[in-house]
Amino acid sequence: MKKFSxxxxxxxxxxxxxxxxxxxxxKEAAIxxxxxxxxxxxxxxxxxxxxxxxxxGSINTRTVLWFIQLERNGNKTLKxxxxxxxxxxxxAQALYRAKQDGDVDIILEPEFDTEKHSWFFGIYKTSKTQVxxxxxxxxxxxxxxxxxxxxxxxxxxxxF
Numbered sequence: 001m002k003k004f005s006x007x008x009x010x011x012x013x014x015x016x017x018x019x020x021x022x023x024x025x026x027k028e029a030a031i032x033x034x035x036x037x038x039x040x041x042x043x044x045x046x047x048x049x050x051x052x053x054x055x056x057g058s059i060n061t062r063t064v065l066w067f068i069q070l071e072r073n074g075n076k077t078l079k080x081x082x083x084x085x086x087x088x089x090x091x092a093q094a095l096y097r098a099k100q101d102g103d104v105d106i107i108l109e110p111e112f113d114t115e116k117h118s119w120f121f122g123i124y125k126t127s128k129t130q131v132x133x134x135x136x137x138x139x140x141x142x143x144x145x146x147x148x149x150x151x152x153x154x155x156x157x158x159x160f
């Protein structure tokens with residue numbers, strides 16, 4: 001008879017753990033326009049705005065026991081030293097996938113949607129990260145005659 005009560009307790013415990021789940025949703029978008037993403041240089045990119053197109057990328061993850069990945073997405077990520085340096089790994093993976101699938105050079109103003117779910121007190125977790133933005137290609141580079149010299153750097157002097 002004790003085995004039966006133990007079995008009931010185990011089933012009740014699993015049922016309680018199943019209902020003790022949580023979810024979160026996060027959406028990020030840039031609050032500054034392209035102007036805040038400047039580079040000090042005397043070169044300007046000739047961007048093909050006329051053929052801009054919507055691009056999107058998505059990354060799904062599933063994890064059990066906090067470290068065992070059930071769904072792998074590889075290690076290809078897209079980050080840059082200025083604008084996208086603080087992206088999470090899944091956001092950088094989604095950005096890379098959108099750039100590659102869209103066959104574009106630049107993604108303007110990407111918006112990230114992240115949805116996370118957790119079951120059994122965090123033992124099993126899923127997440128989905130999506131990115132959407134406008135993809136453009138660079139037609140070429142040209143000299144920027146309106147370039148502003150960085151007052152902190154003398155470009156006629158070597159760095160070292």
